[in-house]
Amino acid sequence: MKPAPVERRAPTFARIVAGELRRGGRGARRVLAFCGLCTPWVVGALLLAPRLAAAQTAPAATNTCVACHTTQQDQRVATPAALFSGSDVHRENGFKCADCHGGNPAATDKARAHDPAQQFKGRPAGQAIVGTCARCHSDATFMRGFAPRQRVDQATEYAASVHGQQLAKGDHNVATCASCHGAHGIRRVSDAKSPVFPTNVANTCATCHADTTRMRGYKRPDGSPLPTQQFADFQKSVHYATLTKGHDLAAPTCNDCHGNHGAAPPGVGSVANVCGTCHAIFAQKFASSVHKDIFDKGCVECHSNHAVLKPSDDMLAATGHGVCATCHNADDKADKGAAAAVAMRSDIERLKTGIERSGALIGQIKKAGIEVSDQQLALREAGTKLTLARTEMHAFAPPQVASVVAEGDTIIAAVDKAGQNGVVELRYRRRGLFISLGAILFVVAAIGLKLRQIEQRTKN
Amino acid sequence: MNLGTWLDERLDLSGVRHFIAEKGVPVHTQKIWYYLGGMTLFLFGVQIFTGILLLLYYRPSASEAYESVQFIVTQVQFGWLIRNVHSWSANLLIGLAFAHFFSVFFLKSYRKPRELTWLSGILLLFLMLGFGFSGYLLPWDELAYFATKVGTGIAGAVPVVGHFTLRLLRGGDDVTGATLSRFYGLHVAILPAVTTALVALHLLFVQRQGMSVPLSIERKLKPGERLPQMRFFPNYILRDVLAWYVVLAVLAALAAFYPWELGTKADPFAVVPPGIRPEWYFLATFHTLKLLPSHVLGVEGEQLGVMAFGMAAVFLILVPFLDRRASRGEPSRLFTVLAALALVYLVTFTIIGHYAK
Numbered sequence: 173m174k175p176a177p178v179e180r181r182a183p184t185f186a187r188i189v190a191g192e193l194r195r196g197g198r199g200a201r202r203v204l205a206f207c208g209l210c211t212p213w214v215v216g217a218l219l220l221a222p223r224l225a226a227a228q229t230a231p232a233a234t235n236t237c238v239a240c241h242t243t244q245q246d247q248r249v250a251t252p253a254a255l256f257s258g259s260d261v262h263r264e265n266g267f268k269c270a271d272c273h274g275g276n277p278a279a280t281d282k283a284r285a286h287d288p289a290q291q292f293k294g295r296p297a298g299q300a301i302v303g304t305c306a307r308c309h310s311d312a313t314f315m316r317g318f319a320p321r322q323r324v325d326q327a328t329e330y331a332a333s334v335h336g337q338q339l340a341k342g343d344h345n346v347a348t349c350a351s352c353h354g355a356h357g358i359r360r361v362s363d364a365k366s367p368v369f370p371t372n373v374a375n376t377c378a379t380c381h382a383d384t385t386r387m388r389g390y391k392r393p394d395g396s397p398l399p400t401q402q403f404a405d406f407q408k409s410v411h412y413a414t415l416t417k418g419h420d421l422a423a424p425t426c427n428d429c430h431g432n433h434g435a436a437p438p439g440v441g442s443v444a445n446v447c448g449t450c451h452a453i454f455a456q457k458f459a460s461s462v463h464k465d466i467f468d469k470g471c472v473e474c475h476s477n478h479a480v481l482k483p484s485d486d487m488l489a490a491t492g493h494g495v496c497a498t499c500h501n502a503d504d505k506a507d508k509g510a511a512a513a514v515a516m517r518s519d520i521e522r523l524k525t526g527i528e529r530s531g532a533l534i535g536q537i538k539k540a541g542i543e544v545s546d547q548q549l550a551l552r553e554a555g556t557k558l559t560l561a562r563t564e565m566h567a568f569a570p571p572q573v574a575s576v577v578a579e580g581d582t583i584i585a586a587v588d589k590a591g592q593n594g595v596v597e598l599r600y601r602r603r604g605l606f607i608s609l610g611a612i613l614f615v616v617a618a619i620g621l622k623l624r625q626i627e628q629r630t631k632n
Numbered sequence: 633m634n635l636g637t638w639l640d641e642r643l644d645l646s647g648v649r650h651f652i653a654e655k656g657v658p659v660h661t662q663k664i665w666y667y668l669g670g671m672t673l674f675l676f677g678v679q680i681f682t683g684i685l686l687l688l689y690y691r692p693s694a695s696e697a698y699e700s701v702q703f704i705v706t707q708v709q710f711g712w713l714i715r716n717v718h719s720w721s722a723n724l725l726i727g728l729a730f731a732h733f734f735s736v737f738f739l740k741s742y743r744k745p746r747e748l749t750w751l752s753g754i755l756l757l758f759l760m761l762g763f764g765f766s767g768y769l770l771p772w773d774e775l776a777y778f779a780t781k782v783g784t785g786i787a788g789a790v791p792v793v794g795h796f797t798l799r800l801l802r803g804g805d806d807v808t809g810a811t812l813s814r815f816y817g818l819h820v821a822i823l824p825a826v827t828t829a830l831v832a833l834h835l836l837f838v839q840r841q842g843m844s845v846p847l848s849i850e851r852k853l854k855p856g857e858r859l860p861q862m863r864f865f866p867n868y869i870l871r872d873v874l875a876w877y878v879v880l881a882v883l884a885a886l887a888a889f890y891p892w893e894l895g896t897k898a899d900p901f902a903v904v905p906p907g908i909r910p911e912w913y914f915l916a917t918f919h920t921l922k923l924l925p926s927h928v929l930g931v932e933g934e935q936l937g938v939m940a941f942g943m944a945a946v947f948l949i950l951v952p953f954l955d956r957r958a959s960r961g962e963p964s965r966l967f968t969v970l971a972a973l974a975l976v977y978l979v980t981f982t983i984i985g986h987y988a989k
Contacts, residue, residue, distance in 0.1 A: 540891070541712070541716070541889075541890070541891025541892075541893070542712075542891075543702060543705045543706045543712070543894060545702065546706075601712075601713075601888050602888065604888070605884055605885065605888040605889075608881075608884050609881055609884065609885065612877050612880055612881045612884070613881070615877055616874055616877045616878065616881075619870050619873060619874045619877070620874065622866075622870060623867065623870050623871065623874075626866060626867060626870075627867065630863075630867075
C-alpha cells in the first residue's frame with residue numbers, strides 16, 4: 173500500500189506573532205512573554221521531531237506475514253516469505269508483504285491477517301500482477317523517492333508488447349512482470365544474480381521460449397508455428413560469445429533487439445534499423461545499397477538473426493558457401509551482382525595478402541634489430557583500411573571498396589619499400605661486421621707475431 | 633728533435649721512463665686473471681666514447697627521450713651501432729667487473745698491503761651498478777620505466793632513510809620526468825666524474841704496488857725466491873691490447889647480431905606489463921626480495937632483505953680487514969668458502985630469477 177501524501181497547513185501562529193509585534197504595546201509584550209515561555213519547549217520539540225518522525229515511518233519491527241509463512245510446511249506459501257526475507261530490493265526499501273498482497277501485517281491470527289476488509293488480495297495473477305507493480309512503478313512522483321532515474325512507462329510498454337496483448341486477450345500463459353523479475357527475492361537489474369542482468373536475460377527468456385510444450389499453439393504473424401530454437405541459435409552467435417566469454421555487457425542479448433517490457437519481434441522492415449543501433453555505419457552503407465529494397469529481412473538475409481556468426485571474407489562469394497551464392501551465380505557472366513562480389517572480394521583479398529606479406533617482412537627485419545615502429549604503425553593503418561573496405565562492402569558498390577583498398581595498397585607499398593631498405597641495411601651491417609672482424613683478427617695476429625718476436629729477442 | 637725529446641727537455645720524463653723500463657709483471661699459472669681488470673677498463677673507455685656520441689642526440693625529458701633514442705637508431709648514421717655497442721658494452725663491463733671482483737676475492741689479492749686497491753675496486757663495482765641502474769631508465773621505454781619503479785621502491789624500503797632516498801631518487805613520490813632528469817644527471821655527470829677519479833686512484837694503487845701474486849703461489853716460494861717477471865712494456869701491454877681486441881670483436885658481433893631492442897614508450901597510466909624484471913645483474917637481489925615472506929620476526933621482509941644486502945656490502949668493503957689470516961700470508965679457507973658461496977648464490981638466483989614468472 174502506497175504511503176498517503178502529507179497535508180500541509182498554513183503557519184497561522186507566525187502570522188499572529190508578526191501582527192502583534194507590528195501593533196506594539198501590551199499585546200506585543202504578551203507575545204514576547206509567551207515566546208520566552210514556549211521557546212525551550214519549541215526548540216526541544218524541533219530537536220526531537222525528526223527522531224519521532226523516523227520512528228513513525230520506519231518499517232514495523234515485526235512482520236507477522238513473514239513470521240507465520242516461514243513456519244509453514246507448505247512450500248508454496250513458505251518459499252515466497254523466505255525469498256522476501258533474503259535479498260529483495262523492496263524489503264530493503266521498507267516495503268512489506270501487505271503493500272502488494274493487502275491484509276493486516278500486525279494481526280497475529282490468520283483470519284484477521286487475511287481479512288478482505290483490510291484489502292487482502294491473496295496471490296495476484298495475470299493482469300493483477302501488472303496492476304500491482306504498476307501502482308508504484310508507473311507513478312513518477314512516488315518512484316522519485318526511490319529510483320529517480322528509473323523509467324515509469326513499463327506498464328504502458330508492456331501493454332503494447334506481444335505478452336501484454338496476449339494477456340489482454342485472456343491468455344494467462346504469457347509472461348508478466350514476475351515471470352522475468354521474479355515475484356519475491358527481486359534483485360536490482362544491475363545485480364549480476366538478477367534474472368534480467370544482461371548475461372542472464374537470454375536464459376530467462378529461454379525459460380518459456382525454448383519450452384516446446386509451452387510454445388505449442390503460438391503462431392508468428394505469417395501463421396507459422398513460433399520457433400523454440402532461438403536460444404540454441406543465440407548461443408552459437410558472436411553476440412553471445414562476446415557477452416558471456418568476452419564479458420562485454422554492451423553486447424546485445426534478447427531485449428536489445430526485441431525490447432524488454434515492450435517485447436515483440438522487430439518486424440521485417442525494421443531489422444536494419446535494429447542492427448544499426450550498434451552497427452551504425454554498416455546500416456548506413458546498407459541503406460545506400462541496391463539490396464535495401466530487395467532484402468526483405470535486411471541484415472538477417474546474410475547474417476541470420478539469432479545465430480549471428482563471426483563474419484568472414486568467405487561470406488563474400490557467389491560460389492560455394494558464400495552468402496552471395498544464395499541469389500547470384502558466378503557462372504552467369506550476365507550476373508552483375510556476382511561480378512561485383514568477385515571484384516570486391518579480390519580487392520579485399522589483395523589488401524589482406526599485402527598486409528600479411530609486409531607484416532612478415534617487417535617482423536623479419538625487426539627480429540634482426542632494425543627499428544620498425546613507423547612501419548608497424550603504417551601496417552595498423554593499412555589494417556584500418558581493410559576494416560573500412562569490409563565496411564564499405566555493405567554498400568555493394570565495387571568502386572567504393574576499390575577506392576579504400578587503393579589507399580591501403582599505397583600504405584603497403586611504402587611499408588614494403590621500407591622493408592626492402594631494411595633488408596639491404598641488414599646485409600650492409602653484416603658485411604661491415606665481417607670486415608671489422610677481419611681487421612680485428614689481422615691486428616690480433618700482428619700483435620701476436622710482434623709479441624713472439626719480442627719474447628724471442630729477450631730469450632736470445 | 634722528436635716529440636719525446638721535446639717533452640723531456642721541458643718535463644723531465646726520466647722518472648716515467650725508468651718506471652716503464654723497470655716495471656715487471658709476475659709470471660705464473662694464474663696470470664690470466666690479471667687481464668680482467670684491463671678488459672673492464674677498456675670497456676669503461678668504450679662507454680665514455682659511445683656515451684659522448686649518444687649525448688649529441690639524446691634528449692633527457694619524458695616527452696622526448698624515447699623519440700630521441702628512436703631517432704638515434706633509425707635516422708642517425710651508425711646511430712644503431714653506437715647505441716647497441718653502448719648497451720652491450722655496459723652489460724659486458726658489469727659482467728667483467730664481477731669476474732674481476734671474484735678473481736681478486738678467490739686469489740686473496742686484497743690482503744695487505746692492497747686493502748685500498750680492494751676498497752677502491754669495490755666502490756667502482758658499486759658505481760658500475762649505479763651506471764647500469766641509471767642508464768636503464770634513459771630510453772624511457774615501458775620495461776625500464778616499471779623496472780625503475782620497482783627498483784626505486786626497493787630503495788624506499790631502506791630503514792629510516794628509505795622514504796627520503798626514494799624521493800631523492802625519483803624527484804617526487806612517483807617515477808616521472810623529474811626522475812629521468814635526475815638519472816640523466818647522475819649517469820652523464822656525477823657518476824662519470826666520481827668513477828674517473830676512482831679509476832685513476834685504483835690504477836695508481838695497482839701501478840704503485842704492482843700485481844699481486846696469488847697467496848697459494850706465494851706460499852710455495854722459497855725464502856728470497858722471486859717469480860720470473862714479464863716486462864710491463866711492451867710485453868704485458870701488448871697482451872692487454874690483444875685482450876681488448878678480442879673484447880672489441882665480441883662487442884661488434886653482439887651489437888650487429890643481437891641489437892638492443894627499444895620497447896614501447898613508457899606510459900605511466902598503462903597497466904604494469906607482465907614479466908617486469910630488472911637487468912640481469914640485479915636479478916639475484918630482486919628475486920631474493922621476492923622470495924622473502926612479508927614479515928620476518930615482526931620486521932617487514934623487504935626491509936630485512938635490504939638491510940641484509942646493505943650489511944653484505946659493508947662486509948665486502950671490510951674483507952681485507954676481516955681476513956687476518958690472509959694478511960699474515962696464511963691460507964684462509966673461510967673466505968674462500970664465503971667467496972664460493974657468494975658466487976653460487978649470485979649465479980643460481982640470477983638463473984632462477986630469469987626464469988621465474
